[in-house]
Amino acid sequence: MENKCTFCDYKSAAARKLTLEESASLSINCLTVKFKKGDSIIKQGTYSTNVAYLRSGLVKIHIDGPYHVQVVRIVKPSSYLGLPTTFGDKINQYSVTAIEESEVCFIDISLFRKLLATNPDFSNQILIELCKGELESYKKCVNRTQKQTRGKLADVLLDFADNIYHSDCFPILIKQEDIGNLVDASRETISRVFSEFVKDEILKISGKKVEIVNKQKLKRISSNG
Amino acid sequence: MENKCTFCDYKSAAARKLTLEESASLSINCLTVKFKKGDSIIKQGTYSTNVAYLRSGLVKIHIDGPYHVQVVRIVKPSSYLGLPTTFGDKINQYSVTAIEESEVCFIDISLFRKLLATNPDFSNQILIELCKGELESYKKCVNRTQKQTRGKLADVLLDFADNIYHSDCFPILIKQEDIGNLVDASRETISRVFSEFVKDEILKISGKKVEIVNKQKLKRISSNG
DNA sequence: TAAAAATTGTGATTTATCTCACAATATAAC
DNA sequence: GTTATATTGTGAGATAAATCACAATTTTTA
Numbered sequence: 001m002e003n004k005c006t007f008c009d010y011k012s013a014a015a016r017k018l019t020l021e022e023s024a025s026l027s028i029n030c031l032t033v034k035f036k037k038g039d040s041i042i043k044q045g046t047y048s049t050n051v052a053y054l055r056s057g058l059v060k061i062h063i064d065g066p067y068h069v070q071v072v073r074i075v076k077p078s079s080y081l082g083l084p085t086t087f088g089d090k091i092n093q094y095s096v097t098a099i100e101e102s103e104v105c106f107i108d109i110s111l112f113r114k115l116l117a118t119n120p121d122f123s124n125q126i127l128i129e130l131c132k133g134e135l136e137s138y139k140k141c142v143n144r145t146q147k148q149t150r151g152k153l154a155d156v157l158l159d160f161a162d163n164i165y166h167s168d169c170f171p172i173l174i175k176q177e178d179i180g181n182l183v184d185a186s187r188e189t190i191s192r193v194f195s196e197f198v199k200d201e202i203l204k205i206s207g208k209k210v211e212i213v214n215k216q217k218l219k220r221i222s223s224n225g
Numbered sequence: 226m227e228n229k230c231t232f233c234d235y236k237s238a239a240a241r242k243l244t245l246e247e248s249a250s251l252s253i254n255c256l257t258v259k260f261k262k263g264d265s266i267i268k269q270g271t272y273s274t275n276v277a278y279l280r281s282g283l284v285k286i287h288i289d290g291p292y293h294v295q296v297v298r299i300v301k302p303s304s305y306l307g308l309p310t311t312f313g314d315k316i317n318q319y320s321v322t323a324i325e326e327s328e329v330c331f332i333d334i335s336l337f338r339k340l341l342a343t344n345p346d347f348s349n350q351i352l353i354e355l356c357k358g359e360l361e362s363y364k365k366c367v368n369r370t371q372k373q374t375r376g377k378l379a380d381v382l383l384d385f386a387d388n389i390y391h392s393d394c395f396p397i398l399i400k401q402e403d404i405g406n407l408v409d410a411s412r413e414t415i416s417r418v419f420s421e422f423v424k425d426e427i428l429k430i431s432g433k434k435v436e437i438v439n440k441q442k443l444k445r446i447s448s449n450g
Numbered sequence: 451t452a453a454a455a456a457t458t459g460t461g462a463t464t465t466a467t468c469t470c471a472c473a474a475t476a477t478a479a480c
Numbered sequence: 481g482t483t484a485t486a487t488t489g490t491g492a493g494a495t496a497a498a499t500c501a502c503a504a505t506t507t508t509t510a
Binding site for chain 1: 486487488489490
Binding site: 061063065066067068070072083084086087088093094113116117118120123124126127128130131132133134135137138139140141142143144145146147184223224 | 286288290291292293295297308309311312313318319338341342343345348349351352353355356357358359360362363364365366367368369370371372409448449
């Protein structure tokens with residue numbers, strides 16, 4: 001019980017670099033909380049004194065835009081959430097909400113900083129993660145703006161299949177409005193494109209379950225915009 | 226001459242945290258290169274063995290999109306360029322091109338890694354810079370998609386005035402096509418909006434020089450989309 | 451300095467997508 | 481299990497901006 005982080009199966013790449021003592025001190029300064037679908041994990045504008053780490057589940061990062069909420073990205077484990085806040089002004093610049101039941105570890109910020117300062121391997125892993133995020137957001141920025149809705153929805157579906165659920169058959173647990181806010185389209189357009197994909201025999205949908213039946217075609221739509 | 230980095234006036238926040246010896250070793254492993262307007266500093270797809278640091282000038286980061294080039298952002302000194310490559314797969318994932326005459330310091334990657342590993346204050350500053358970049362790209366993502374071209378062009382102009390040139394009168398050294406690729410609009414639309422802004426007495430343009438004459442109005446356009 | 455190339459300006463037309471409106475489901479609450 | 485609430489489906493019309501097609505500049509090159 002005392003060394004829960006040491007023996008945690010969902011360790012971050014960074015946490016794997018910790019020594020036994022460091023990992024033990026992490027266990028003491030780490031609180032794991034369960035969130036249900038729809039629960040707010042981090043709320044934009046509030047003060048933050050912890051580093052959050054997504055141990056399991058699925059979450060969305062979103063920002064209040066001038067007109068409506070913008071879903072910036074979907075994050076899967078194992079990822080740190082809200083690092084920019086940790087190194088910034090302590091006010092959360094965006095919100096994080098659970099899409100499915102999720103477990104989040106809240107780590108004391110001073111311990112986290114101490115680990116960064118004393119363990120170069122640990123901080124290097126954090127740097128790597130941040131850099132990956134930067135690249136991803138650049139790429140997303142290109143896609144968002146140069147593809148039309150069909151291509152962007154295809155991207156999202158392929159991302160769900162290949163990177164998140166690792167299966168061509170998966171549930172869609174966010175509403176179409178959220179998907180719209182993720183790919184910059186209206187709720188109605190998402191609905192229409194879903195219907196098109198079903199009619200074109202690219203998808204099969206029953207309830208919340210989606211099955212990709214013609215992945216080739218979906219990939220073609222993704223890359224052709 | 227030997228300690229050029231120690232006494233450099235354009236030091237990064239991170240480099241300010243270095244000890245005298247560290248800074249001396251940086252001087253030895255750092256090559257400063259001048260680039261003219263239009264010169265390519267980092268080229269997408271090529272192999273990178275150095276960390277680049279923008280000492281002076283102005284550059285754009287751009288990525289080849291499915292249809293056309295996407296300008297991701299404009300970067301001013303003092304910033305590290307291509308950090309994601311440093312910590313990633315060594316292949317540059319984006320290009321960097323000089324917008325005006327720029328000086329870039331190329332730092333040996335193994336020394337850079339050593340500094341990160343041995344100087345926690347240094348690595349902390351790098352972390353802070355990366356996090357800032359992440360937040361900025363999130364915000365940009367919201368703006369890009371929820372504002373129309375007038376609002377987005379207003380954003381760019383205000384950014385130039387307030388953050389880059391620190392004056393309401395400045396030259397526009399990138400072509401309208403680039404501005405279009407930055408705010409996701411066609412070249413023609415940018416041209417039209419510029420004309421509108423002049424007609425509405427928000428801007429005065431003569432040649433490449435732009436003067437913001439009604440900043441209030443420009444700010445209103447920026448926040449109202 | 452002239453010729454060539456690149457950039458910008460502007461009109462007419464087309465288009466993907468938004469918005470509005472309401473019907474049809476699905477999900478939650480009682 | 482029935483009502484209330486939230487989500488999705490779909491048509492018709494409105495619209496910001498893209499595209500196309502040239503003319504007018506400006507900048508670069510020879």
